[in-house]
Amino acid sequence: MRISRSRPGTMGIAALALGSLVLTACGSSxxxxxxxxxxxxxxxxxxxxQSSAAKGRTxxxxxxxxxxxxxxxxxxxxxxxxxxxxxxxxxxxGAKAYYDYVNDAxxxxxxxxxxxxxxxxYNPTTTGQVVDELTLQDKxxxxxxxxxxxxxxxxxxxxxxxxxxxxxxxxxxxAWNQPEKYPYTFGWQPDYTVEGKIIGDYIKKNMPNAKVGLxxxxxxxxxxxxxxxxxxxxxxIVSEQEYTxxxxxVAPQIGALQAAGADLIVGFNVPAYTALAVLTAQKLQxxxxxxxxxxxxxxxxxxxxxxxxxxxxxxxxAGAGLLDGVSVTSYLPTVDKTDNPWIQLFxxxxxxxxxxxxxxxxxxxxxAEAYTVxxxxxxxxxxxxxxxxxxxxxxxxxxxxxxxxxxxxxxADNHSGISGVGISQFKGGKIxxxxxxxxxxxxxxxxxxxxxxxxxxxxxxxxE
Amino acid sequence: MALDSPDVTDGELLGGGSRRVTGDGSGGPxxxxxxxxxxxxxxxLAWIGIFLLVKLLQDSNPFRVTQLATxxxxxxxxxxxxxxxxxxxxxSLGHGAxxxxxxxxxxxxxxxxxxxxxxxxxxxxxxxxxxxxYLVGIAAARLxxxxxxxxxxxxxxxxxxxAVYFRDFLGGDQGLRVTPPSSPAWFESITGxxxxxxxxxxxxxxxxxxxFFLSNLVNSRYGRQWRAVRDDEIAASLLGIDxxxxxxxxxxxxxxxxxxxxxxxxxxxxxxxxxSFTIVLSLFLLTAIVLGGLGSLVGAVLGAALLxxxxxxxxxxxxxxxxxxxxxxxxxxxxxxxxxxxxxLLAPRGLVGTTRTAYYQRRARRSRSTGA
Numbered sequence: 001m002r003i004s005r006s007r008p009g010t011m012g013i014a015a016l017a018l019g020s021l022v023l024t025a026c027g028s029s030x031x032x033x034x035x036x037x038x039x040x041x042x043x044x045x046x047x048x049x050q051s052s053a054a055k056g057r058t059x060x061x062x063x064x065x066x067x068x069x070x071x072x073x074x075x076x077x078x079x080x081x082x083x084x085x086x087x088x089x090x091x092x093x094g095a096k097a098y099y100d101y102v103n104d105a106x107x108x109x110x111x112x113x114x115x116x117x118x119x120x121x122y123n124p125t126t127t128g129q130v131v132d133e134l135t136l137q138d139k140x141x142x143x144x145x146x147x148x149x150x151x152x153x154x155x156x157x158x159x160x161x162x163x164x165x166x167x168x169x170x171x172x173x174x175a176w177n178q179p180e181k182y183p184y185t186f187g188w189q190p191d192y193t194v195e196g197k198i199i200g201d202y203i204k205k206n207m208p209n210a211k212v213g214l215x216x217x218x219x220x221x222x223x224x225x226x227x228x229x230x231x232x233x234x235x236x237i238v239s240e241q242e243y244t245x246x247x248x249x250v251a252p253q254i255g256a257l258q259a260a261g262a263d264l265i266v267g268f269n270v271p272a273y274t275a276l277a278v279l280t281a282q283k284l285q286x287x288x289x290x291x292x293x294x295x296x297x298x299x300x301x302x303x304x305x306x307x308x309x310x311x312x313x314x315x316x317x318a319g320a321g322l323l324d325g326v327s328v329t330s331y332l333p334t335v336d337k338t339d340n341p342w343i344q345l346f347x348x349x350x351x352x353x354x355x356x357x358x359x360x361x362x363x364x365x366x367x368a369e370a371y372t373v374x375x376x377x378x379x380x381x382x383x384x385x386x387x388x389x390x391x392x393x394x395x396x397x398x399x400x401x402x403x404x405x406x407x408x409x410x411x412a413d414n415h416s417g418i419s420g421v422g423i424s425q426f427k428g429g430k431i432x433x434x435x436x437x438x439x440x441x442x443x444x445x446x447x448x449x450x451x452x453x454x455x456x457x458x459x460x461x462x463x464e
Numbered sequence: 465m466a467l468d469s470p471d472v473t474d475g476e477l478l479g480g481g482s483r484r485v486t487g488d489g490s491g492g493p494x495x496x497x498x499x500x501x502x503x504x505x506x507x508x509l510a511w512i513g514i515f516l517l518v519k520l521l522q523d524s525n526p527f528r529v530t531q532l533a534t535x536x537x538x539x540x541x542x543x544x545x546x547x548x549x550x551x552x553x554x555x556s557l558g559h560g561a562x563x564x565x566x567x568x569x570x571x572x573x574x575x576x577x578x579x580x581x582x583x584x585x586x587x588x589x590x591x592x593x594x595x596x597x598y599l600v601g602i603a604a605a606r607l608x609x610x611x612x613x614x615x616x617x618x619x620x621x622x623x624x625x626x627a628v629y630f631r632d633f634l635g636g637d638q639g640l641r642v643t644p645p646s647s648p649a650w651f652e653s654i655t656g657x658x659x660x661x662x663x664x665x666x667x668x669x670x671x672x673x674x675x676f677f678l679s680n681l682v683n684s685r686y687g688r689q690w691r692a693v694r695d696d697e698i699a700a701s702l703l704g705i706d707x708x709x710x711x712x713x714x715x716x717x718x719x720x721x722x723x724x725x726x727x728x729x730x731x732x733x734x735x736x737x738x739x740s741f742t743i744v745l746s747l748f749l750l751t752a753i754v755l756g757g758l759g760s761l762v763g764a765v766l767g768a769a770l771l772x773x774x775x776x777x778x779x780x781x782x783x784x785x786x787x788x789x790x791x792x793x794x795x796x797x798x799x800x801x802x803x804x805x806x807x808x809l810l811a812p813r814g815l816v817g818t819t820r821t822a823y824y825q826r827r828a829r830r831s832r833s834t835g836a
Contacts, residue, residue: 081794119779119789119790122739123739123744124740129531136526136530149637149638157641173638219637244628
């Protein structure tokens, strides 16, 4: 017979609720031990149609909200707390540091650029709320660098309906490139299919006998990437394994790849799952080669995660050792390349305007995006408004020079961003280039070597 | 057996009159007995108030209008949870998942059947949430305390995963886009163009309807049964109450309210994605009912307001005080935690319960000193 009262004590409930808040705080940016769901891609058709009447989709829009004689207000939504915060929370501070650097030199056309950073905890509902706050209350001119596929999907309709520029989404989903439907939205980083195609092409040319196992996140990040790879090496693929984000046991997937005899694992996944895959393979005495897409791999972050997930059994140094020989796509210089002039510039900016911690590759990513925004604002000219900044990017974006290793594909019919990646290898603590940067597009666009001379930063550090 | 001992604050919902009906029934003016009419009046007045507020803020401060919409989707879910926990004594850590059920039903229907009237969509969302609530309720009726918490926690963690598993139907990680209902012509001819304020006004109409429904239900035979089950199972069975049935019914009602909240969340947010329904949402709902006061619908309104307005307010205060963005973003969870600790230490019945107790104590003292 039960005698206990069934009514839960108020204190008990309060304790639970309190536990909740602790849980929430645990994922905050300081405690970098959580998974890092990047930006799984969204479905959506690439908008590269052969439209002729593309000019002037935004021409009538002379709205100058957020612009004064002395200021341009930008806003962004970023995961500063929560599961996606480790790593990603360093992007917006990087961008802000670069804007501050430009502002110290007088800004653009006498206007200082301010970036209002809002935390959306990587929750699309919150993204909607903070973007409302930015656009309706703070009245920003544009949303810049909004991070994440599901999060940004929640606001893309509303931004385009309100005719607010939505510059350079921090995600490789194909969905941002729909200029007919979303004239105000631009992607920035290479999309996942572009990465997949270049990886597939590289393997076909250089490792024709490799037995390839695909290791994929079970969403469009995995699917778009795999679609690109399969265009080239469908016959070399011996097994294809998907994991579900949130389930941290990948032994079934890695075991299946091992059983299929795969000697090269190609991964389209987020950094936490890179660490899990490498650890699991080690436990199974399985020693394949690895090749990851750019979102999956950052040496600092992944070796930290290895130490963390193995509960100290693998130290950060040993973790870096485990990762030795891993190949990865890349399109920006990395912080270990201290002789790269862009890294030198960004390091200088970060020392002057950053938070005192060392510069990370995520910070470099943020600064490179900010550099693109500054170029766009310059291209729009003195009489900048919400309409002409869009046409300025469509007309001039393809010739923007900066730290990116392949040119932008921007045009009136293409809002997709950086058009290619190079393939590098993590070896002896350095990232060494295996194949020069190649460019391509979606669909069956051919792959061609990028025709750019390595850009050097202007002496002032500000685009000219 | 005192089912509703005077020191327990519950059963008092909109307005303070319900105690007389649910308690010992010792009189009170006839008007006070007619809670239904009074609550209806309150609800209609509240809705008109919201409508005027939306009109007033529409141009001057449109962000507040969207915040009111946010509050409208929290409100029914919190109200349903506070009734479940405060009145029936069951705990649920899975209400975020039940909101997801409502939100996904709404999104799928709006995507495939654009011509459906919105009220039908909402009712369908309530129905599916009730079905899920019924299934969970059957399990919940057999469980107690931490076991019940654990089972509902599993719901909160597991259910959103279905959206990823059935990704062709439910959109996977990137979710389903939602086109919010637009204002019908006849309505617009009366109100003028409300823009996005229409969703706010619509949301509040539904949220207040849910409150009205709950306030009457709690003061009915069912509410008395639920309290009886909460306070003493043995006594309740001796009175002929089927414990299991009473618990399941409470869970179903509460799930239906979460369904309304989820349905509104979908049209306010315009996207239904699994990341919106993490365990954190369920736990925030729980925080809101504890802060407001368990079992109190007025407390639910207060809890919804805190969840909506406090984080933004704190973030802006912190930035104004010179903290960096990351520190400011961490401030809201810290303050929620501190407030929760303080409320439990100083006002364990929640903000509403404590205020009400103080009021009754003062009135009792006054009547002692003046009267007999």
